[in-house]
Amino acid sequence: MIDIEKIPSPCYVMEEELLRKNLTLIKRVADESGAEIILAFKSFAMWKSFPIFREFIDHTTASSLYEARLAFQEFGSRAHTYSPAYVEEEFYDIMHYSSHITFNSFSQFRRFYPFVEKSDEKISCGIRINPEYSEVEVELYNPCAPGTRFGVTADLLPDTLPEGIDGLHCHCHCESDSYTFEHTLQHIEEKFSKWFSQIKWINFGGGHLMTRKDYDVEHLIALIKSFKQKYPHLEVILEPGSAFTWQTGVLVSRVVDIVESRGIKTAILDVSFTCHMPDCLEMPYYPKVRGTETLEGHKYEDGDEKRNIYRLGGNSCLSGDYMGSWKFDHELQIGEKIIFEDMIHYTMVKTNMFNGINHPSIAIWHINNQLEFYKEFRYEDYRDRMA
Known part of the structure; x- marks a missing residue:
């Protein structure tokens, strides 16, 4: 368990013990189902922790040249x-x-396939398909929303796939459960199974949140095993992002001021929602704050100021850089630490230096209770980005 008193603010800190717990479960799913499960860098790319990952998985997925280079050089x-x-x-x-x-x-x-044909590299190529089915409710994160720019629908696939297409890839989940995957499988088989005999692998993308406490892991394993029994020649690939680092660490911040306007108290922190937790504003979702009750959608009433109810405000000049509200069991004090739970996935990879606000440090709390800093940011990091 992290000793918060030893963590400077602001800082992202991941717990090695919790990471290994997630990796152990993911490896069990892979071993028992026969699927390959690979890490998606779009969710997590803290490369100094890759030696731990390499004990459990062999490959990663990239969405850009830089991510692919990171996979090759650091993973x-x-x-x-x-x-x-x-x-x-x-x-x-x-x-x-x-x-x-x-x-x-x-x-x-x-x-681009002609470049692959002429290359000395051994590369397996695929085409992304769009099953036109997704249970993702927030359109910002729905790859199958009407008019999406992602993938080829079944009606646009030729009866015979072009030479060089070895696999199909799809992605239509976001922190989804195994029953959503079951529904997705039904649609994919119904629309695309006639091409399965022409391919070698199928990648079911990310969003399989198998490390969440209520996720039915045995159901997922059974689904994949059943699919592989029907199509034994197909290699099955999953590329979750959040599942690897789900609930493995926190963002430590502190109160730097407390302001009040018309009975609404805001604790201003040394972190920013827009800079350091952008998904909170984009989704939006209310992050869990340690030791508090989340009052999502709370409307302020007379007497709130006496019940230790606070908005939490970021330290940028964006007017909307705040969220609310949380109920504390005490009156907040300047200098007090505020702990945002589950802030390792889709946080560090999306941060920015708007307003020249410094990044939180990045650290890991090892099993031996030693804190190791992977990165501490300086003015030069901001200056070099702005050159």
């Missing part, structure tokens, strides 16, 4: 790469860093 294996659109000036490097390349459209495939 030690070539990436499964997918991008909505490749550009010629980057594609040669992408081929060098990738074992699999998935194309979003046939126009992209026709343009």
Whole structure:
């Protein structure tokens, strides 16, 4: 358990023990189901922790040249790469860093597959499909929303896939359960199974939140085993992001001021929602704050100021850089630490330096109770980004 008193503020800190617990479960799912489960960098790319990951998994998935290069140089294996659109000036490097390349459209495939054919690299190519089915309710995160730019629908696939297409890739989940995956499988089989005999692998994408406490892991294993029994020649790939680092660490912050306007008290912190927790505003979702009761949608009433109810405000100049409300069991004090739970996935990868606000440090709390800093940010990090 992290000793919060030893953590400076602000700081993202991941617990090695919790990470290993997640990785152990993911490896069990892979071993028992026969699927390969790979890490999606779009959720987590803290490369100094990759030696721990390599004890449990062999590959990662990338969505850009830089992610593919990180996979090759820091994870030690070539990436499964997918991008909505490749550009010629980057594609040669992408081929060098990738074992699999998935194309979003046939126009992209026709343009770039000739480069793959002429390359000395061993690369397996696929096409992204769109099953036109998703249970993701927030349109911002729904890859199958009407008019989506992602993937090819079944009506646009030729009866015979072009030579060079080894696999199909789809993605239509977001922190979903195994029963959502079951429904998705039904739609994919119904629409695309007639092409299964022509391919070698199928990638069911990310969003499989198998490390969440209420996730039915045995059901997921059974689904994959049943699918592989029907299509024994197909390699099955899953590429979750959040599942790997779900509930493995926190963002430590502190109160730097407390302001009040018309009975609404706001604790201003040394972190920012817009800079350091952007998904909270984009989704939006209310993060859990340790030792508090979340009052989502709370309307302020007379007497709230006496009940230790606070908004939490970021330290940027964006007017909407705040969320509320949380009920504490005491009156907050300047200098007090505020702990945001579950802030390792989709946080560090999406942070920015708007307003020149410094990044929180990045650290890991090892099993031996030692704190190791992976990165501490300085003025030069901001200056070099703005050059």
